[in-house]
Amino acid sequence: MxxxxxxxxxxxxxxVFAQTKAGGLVIDEKGDPVPFANVLFKNSSEGTITNDDGSFYLQSSNSYDSLSISFVGFKSKTIPLKSDVNYDLKITLEEEASALDEVVIYQGKTSKKNNPAIDILKKIxxxxxxxxxxxxxxxxxxxxxxxxxxxxxxxxxxxxxxxxxxxxxxxxxxxxxxxxxxxxxxxxxxxxxxxxxxxxxxxxxxxxxxxxxxxxxxxxxxxxxxxxxxxxxxxxxxxxxxxxxxxxxxxxxxxxxxxxxxxxxxxxxxxxxxxxxxxxxxxxxxxxxxxxxxxxxxxxxxxxxxxxxxxxxxxxxxxxxxxxxxxxxxxxxxxxxxxxxxxxxxxxxxxxxxxxxxxxxxxxxxxxxxxxxxxxxxxxxxxxxxxxxxxxxxxxxxxxxxxxxxxxxxxxxxxxxxxxxKTVPAFKRLYNIGTILASGYVEFDGFDFGPIFSTFGYNDVEGIRFRAGGRTYFTRNDPWRIEGYTAYGFKDNKFKYGIAGKWLLDRKSRLIITGGNRRDVEQLGASLTNTNDVLGRSLASSALVTVGSNTSLTNINLSTFALELEPFKNFNIRVGGSYRTLEAASNQFSLAYYTNEARTKTASQIKQTEISTILSFSPGRKTTGYGVDRIVINDGDFAQLFLNYSVGLKDVINSDFEYERIQFFYRQPWQVGGLGVLTSTFEAGKTFGAVPLGLLNVVPGNQTLFSIFGTFPLLNFYEFVTDSYTSLHLEHNFNGRFFSRIPGLRDLNLREIVAIRGVVGDISEESQLLNASTSNPVLMAPSREPYWSWSVGVGNIFKVFRIDFHFRGNYFDNPDARSFGVTGAFGFYF
Known part of the structure; x- marks a missing residue:
């Protein structure tokens, strides 16, 4: 931000200094700290409770000459204060002889029975x-x-x-x-x-x-x-x-x-x-x-x-x-x-x-x-x-x-x-550094260069990839914005680019017109649900570290135009059209399809015109900004619902196929009391009409060593392809609920994570007959039974790292099937 x-x-x-300050440590006769003891300025209601380690600090604008310390099972004690400022006090409490049997109870657990405090709590x-x-x-x-x-x-x-x-x-x-x-x-x-x-x-x-x-x-x-x-x-x-x-x-x-x-x-x-x-x-x-x-x-x-x-x-x-x-x-x-x-x-x-x-x-x-x-x-x-x-x-x-x-x-x-x-040069330098780290952009007058974190990438088609881009930026409430980038692959020796613009026509209804064009190399099927984001790019397309080689990339030329509207808060309607051409980016991968019923002629390039209507609803989402762009400030902390109905138009701008497609996406985080957070993601979709591989729904695999949301970490790219599918992901983060009770682990503040994923789908015979690829890929859908996998993970390692261990549940006989894998992710989380 x-x-x-x-x-x-x-x-x-x-x-403005307080008149009386006191701080120190409260211990018992054995030298062990006494946590949660009451420490007050004597004859007052001003006080505090000691920390887990017995330490305390309190101050007052009034003058006091002594402290009163008490805790159940110990004798109360009064300590004189020799001056206005009294740090490093060490106070020893003595056990009450008549209450020795109670000491264990109150230092560890107070009684749940015959406890007047709990009777009062029930009234509350x-x-x-x-x-x-x-x-x-x-x-x-x-x-x-x-x-x-x-x-x-x-x-x-x-x-x-x-x-x-x-x-x-x-x-x-x-x-x-x-x-x-x-x-x-x-x-x-x-x-x-x-x-x-x-x-x-x-x-x-x-x-x-x-x-x-x-x-x-x-x-x-x-x-x-x-x-x-x-x-x-x-x-x-x-x-x-x-x-x-x-x-x-x-x-x-x-x-x-x-x-x-x-x-x-x-x-x-x-x-x-x-x-x-x-x-x-x-x-x-x-x-x-x-x-x-x-x-x-x-x-x-x-x-x-x-x-x-x-x-x-x-x-x-x-x-x-x-x-x-x-x-x-x-x-x-x-x-x-x-x-x-x-x-x-x-x-x-x-x-x-x-x-x-x-x-x-x-x-x-x-x-x-x-x-x-x-x-x-x-x-x-x-x-x-x-x-x-x-x-x-x-x-x-x-x-x-x-x-x-x-x-x-x-x-x-x-x-x-x-x-x-703000007029001091040294402050301006700090401000600029902070802005770059927070936003990923280098600010100039009316223009931001970046995002700098996307400068370098790698894949088996492009090799090392260099990217440079930017956006117009005058104020946080700009009614219009233009963004673009250019990229170069040092292996395929080709330039790529993307450019997009958007204009906020009405602020109350958030009526926005958008359009753009992109020519690039992309990993199709990085997610099940399509959005036609012109400048979007998955980590799967350019991850520096992967499991095995990846040549199943596609040259894409995508043009879009759309109108967006927000009739009420967090409910969006988007109506738009797109035209794309798709062609395999490697001779080790094929998107070829048959063009005649006899299956004697093939084409390697797909040309497709499509119109779509997208409804999205995010109850509980909080945003900031009143211009064409808004920033979500509670990312991942709200439900997301998405419905897409799209139609492929044949013979419009030389378009090849006619079909209808409907897709639904629902993500919901659930707070399960003190047991942590369960995040569920449900997706379903179906394509009506015969379409080739480039227009089918690829079950998103992940051949990187990084955790990518919504993917199946043990599936290879194009391992499963469907034209109808249902998918469910369940992930529960216990936030250290169990590790906190294990000696030796509790102080590391680790967090337990478990997950299970499944998908079932099919490909129509008509779509299968269109496929002219004989080796890479071989079309297969998880139709005989749902594909599933499960994982266990440990989060909060050194406060910034998470590691997950994944286990395949079935379909072990698939070519190059991976039965076990490890992924990791970095992030700053509270």
């Missing part, structure tokens, strides 16, 4: 759907959201780093984080003010953005949307809370008693409401759980305040800390409405205490609630202009009047500092 990588480098603000379950705005038929409120990124662990080594030569002024002022105690400096801030309308009877909700601004990048909707999705909204009453593509078990979950220990720690009046304080912490390490506490009302059983902190041992990458606070106010003496939601995460390359990283913080405030004001169905269905320039250019008077919480001195400084920083 454009710009995001470089934000980890920058920036500054004023120092019974009443959780009767709280908040769900109590009313209609609701509306004002929402103010503030998102911030901060560079943390500032020290002299970082300040003197060559990276910041010419930008030393950004370190003149720093601050200290209240949760971790680390020195940090703000590098980016974004503010948004919205009005939210909802109708529980209609099950509709609509959010209207009134204003948005950020430090230096006010018109960058891509960055804004990415940050917003990174900290997606959640409901603490849900069983699972999703952050960073992972599902954490909520401490209020109905399955919580299986993964959390609960202790009734206190009772008190909170804003004139009698409440219970429940402390909770994980039963096991390495699971996606929290530690913390919450206050719950004794009559409505609604949460008044909750703190959640992810334990350091949780199986999540690049995130060292997650800290959440929510507060609620009472309406009409019984209804609890959220007023404040604070989310903080510490991004770092590793989880070592001294590692540097970036804080990501989101604070959302809610105010001006109104209820039972009907808006009607038409209000929620009305589609306005999706991009309004003035929303991103509000004056300071608007912000002063509409902010629910005013910016502090640190946050105000970010706006002025970044405006200055």
């Amino acid at each position: 454009k710009n995001l990588l470089l934000y980890c480098f920058l920036f500054c603000s004023y120092a 379950w019974e009443n959780r759907r009767d709280n908040g705005v769900k109590k009313f038929a209609q609701y509306q409120y004002k929402k103010y959201e503030k998102q911030e990124f901060d560079l943390n662990t500032i020290d002299s080594a970082l300040i003197n780093s060559r990276v910041f030569n010419g930008m030393e002024f950004i370190f003149e002022q720093t601050d200290t984080n209240e949760v971790t105690g680390k020195t940090y400096l703000p590098i980016f801030i974004n503010e948004a003010i919205s009005r939210v309308y909802g109708d529980n009877n209609l099950n509709e909700e609509k959010e209207i953005l009134l204003g948005n601004k950020n430090s230096g990048f006010s018109n960058n909707q891509t960055l804004i949307a990415f940050v917003k999705d990174l900290y997606a909204e959640y409901n603490i009453y849900d069983n699972y809370l999703k952050f960073f593509d992972k599902s954490f078990v909520s401490p209020l979950s109905t399955t919580g008693i299986n993964v959390y220990n609960y202790v009734l720690a206190d009772t008190a009046y909170v804003d004139n409401k009698w409440c219970y304080k429940i402390v909770y912490y994980p039963r096991r390490k390495n699971e996606l759980t929290f530690k913390g506490d919450f206050w719950v009302n004794d009559t409505t059983w609604a949460i008044k305040k909750i703190n959640m902190q992810v334990t350091k041992s949780a199986n999540i990458n690049w995130v060292k800390e997650i800290y959440i606070e929510q507060e609620y106010k009472v309406l009409n003496d019984s209804i609890f409405l959220i007023t404040r939601d604070h989310f903080m995460s510490d991004f770092a390359l590793n989880k070592k205490e001294e590692s540097r990283g970036v804080y990501g913080k989101r604070t959302t405030l809610y105010d001006d609630y109104n209820f039972d004001i009907k808006k009607g169905k038409a209000f929620f269905n009305t589609k306005g202009n999706p991009y309004q320039e003035q929303v991103y250019n509000r004056d300071e008077e608007f912000w002063e009047q509409n902010r629910i919480e005013k910016l502090n001195e640190d946050e105000r400084q970010v706006y002025d500092m970044l405006d200055t920083l």
Whole structure:
């Protein structure tokens, strides 16, 4: 995503130091750490809970002279604080003699029976759907959201780093984080003010953005949307809370008693409401759980305040800390409405205490609630202009009047500092490097060169392949765009090219006209479902490392023209036409077909005109951008449905064949509670009419050593060919559910993956009779029984690598059949 990588480098603000700070380690008499112990400033409600390793840090703007430490089964202890700043404290707790039998219970697992904390938890379950705005038929409120990124662990080594030569002024002022105690400096801030309308009877909700601004990048909707999705909204009453593509078990979950220990720690009046304080912490390490506490009302059983902190041992990458606070106010003496939601995460390359990283913080405030004001169905269905320039250019008077919480001195400084920083040459260099790494393009004025990651490739026909390309790019909301490339193969000594253009005619309906032409060498059948993407190219066509040789490539000359329309959100209609010529790119491969009934004459080139209507629907997809191009910001996290009906027209522009084809594709990720994610992919299709090999549906094999989505990793190219097919892929990622319970493996944070794939299909006798190839390929379909294979894999190796081991289930007698194979993939995942 454009710009995001470089934000980890920058920036500054004023120092405001808390008056009391304390940090250290809590251990027992044997020297072992005491995790999840309560640490508070004495005679206050300000405190924290120790981490898995017994460490803690807390600070306050008030002055305190002592700490109070307690944990079930141990004697409470008070520690005097000798100064305002007290680091490296080492506190030893003594076991209570009368509670020795209880120590094992509470350090490991609290009792599920006769536990008053769990009795209270059950009351919360019974009443959780009767709280908040769900109590009313209609609701509306004002929402103010503030998102911030901060560079943390500032020290002299970082300040003197060559990276910041010419930008030393950004370190003149720093601050200290209240949760971790680390020195940090703000590098980016974004503010948004919205009005939210909802109708529980209609099950509709609509959010209207009134204003948005950020430090230096006010018109960058891509960055804004990415940050917003990174900290997606959640409901603490849900069983699972999703952050960073992972599902954490909520401490209020109905399955919580299986993964959390609960202790009734206190009772008190909170804003004139009698409440219970429940402390909770994980039963096991390495699971996606929290530690913390919450206050719950004794009559409505609604949460008044909750703190959640992810334990350091949780199986999540690049995130060292997650800290959440929510507060609620009472309406009409019984209804609890959220007023404040604070989310903080510490991004770092590793989880070592001294590692540097970036804080990501989101604070959302809610105010001006109104209820039972009907808006009607038409209000929620009305589609306005999706991009309004003035929303991103509000004056300071608007912000002063509409902010629910005013910016502090640190946050105000970010706006002025970044405006200055953007004029510094050293910053411009960092910005350019970050942009190239994030987008793959080198930016020029009105033109982007790239993508640079496609510069080199290899296949057995072209040999080493060199590619250069680019696109027009003036703003993120360009109504039109032209893209193109040229490539050269050093073995076949031929130039290839592709060029495409698109124009957004109407922004509301997203009416787009597209067209293009491509002449290239391609691996046909890289996927079952056709899209006629002019510039698309599968890794199968140019992978540098393969299993065996691949000469079954095709020279393709493809021209397309289409109209696209989005009548409602995430539902697209595309009507278009294409003309293509196909010819084998190697003398070791044949697309030849018979041209007469006697089967005495053949042709080696296919010429085909086709028109198609494509319907696609992606519920839950989130995009950014209001021009002809949009960027998907939650890739792979939503369902995808695709239906294609196409017709081949004979004798139109010398077209050879007449046929009809229908294809369906459905991909769906399923969150299976705490057991991970199951991804299912179903495809089916049928061609009516006789067609040659070049127009049949090739079951996508994979002869590379890389994992390619939607392919069968043990099939060779053209091993199976069909004109009717049904395919199913099932893959389940357990996200370390079982490895986390195996000593010696749990600390590696590996993730278990299992998959099974199957396809069944046939070729009509008419299509078989057209085929004039006698050796490569021999047409065969998985018709006598479904072809299937299964695999097991290990993900998150060194946080970036995944390896899969594949096993064929049948059709071992196929020529050159592979019964076992290994593929791998690199990727950055949380």
